Amino acid sequence: MYQFDAAITAWINTWAGHASTIDSVMIGVSTAGVPLLVLAVVAQWWVPRADPAIRHVLIAAGLxxxxxxxxxxxILLFVQRVRPYEAHVTHLIIDRTVxxxxxSDHATASFAIAAAFLVHGLSRRGFWFLAAALLIGLSRVYLGTHYASDILGGAATGFLAAGLVRLAYRENTRLDRLVTGIL
Structure with missing residues (x-):
């Protein structure tokens, strides 16, 4: 399995460093992608007619x-996988991480947001967030900082978190009405 993961990762990363425009786009997506997704969620709080059901999903996305x-x-307490550039699988075109x-935290964060919208039935918005999450995940492999399976693991963690929130944070409870009524 590792050889397949390393081969896919290396193939995606092969393109890095050969086209400065694509490199710049991928660096931008990797750097600004998650903050922009968070901003897109937060901005919806003040959209006119943001009813309590939408606000419930926004809180669920944050949770x-x-x-x-x-x-x-x-997971990091038990799984301490070295970065693909340290294993000489990829060449890194951004600064090293420690x-x-x-x-992948980037994948977890972005897929958690997308999954929250999807599991709460806002599929149109959820699919836009999912497309962004896929692009963010691809950018992390392209740049050489993650294996493809790191992105899949992050996606699984994001969907797990959204599922847990869906089970635990119920709409129209007293807490929900209090939180969604703020501002």
Missing amino acids: SFLIGLGINQL DFSFP
Whole structure:
């Protein structure tokens, strides 16, 4: 399995460093992608006619984001996978990072947001967020900082977090009405 993962990762990364325009786009997506997704979620809070059901999903997306990243920290206690550039699978075209590779925090964060919208039935918005999450994940492999399986692991963690939030944070509870009524 590792050879297949390394081969896919190396193939995606092969293109890095050969086209400065694509490199710049991928660096931009990797750098600004997650903050822009968070901004897109937060901005919806003040959209006219943002009813409590939409606000419930926005809170769920934020909780999924945070819980997903928390789950990643637990995983990192047990799985300490070196980055693909350290294993000489990829060549890195951005600055090195100091943490471990699996799972990808970028993928977890972006897929958690997308999954929150999807599991709460806002599929149109969810698919836009999912497309953005896929692009962010691809950019991380392209840049040489993650294996393809790191992105899949992050996606799984993001969907798990959204599922947990869906089970635990119910719409129209007293807490939900309080939180969705803020501002």
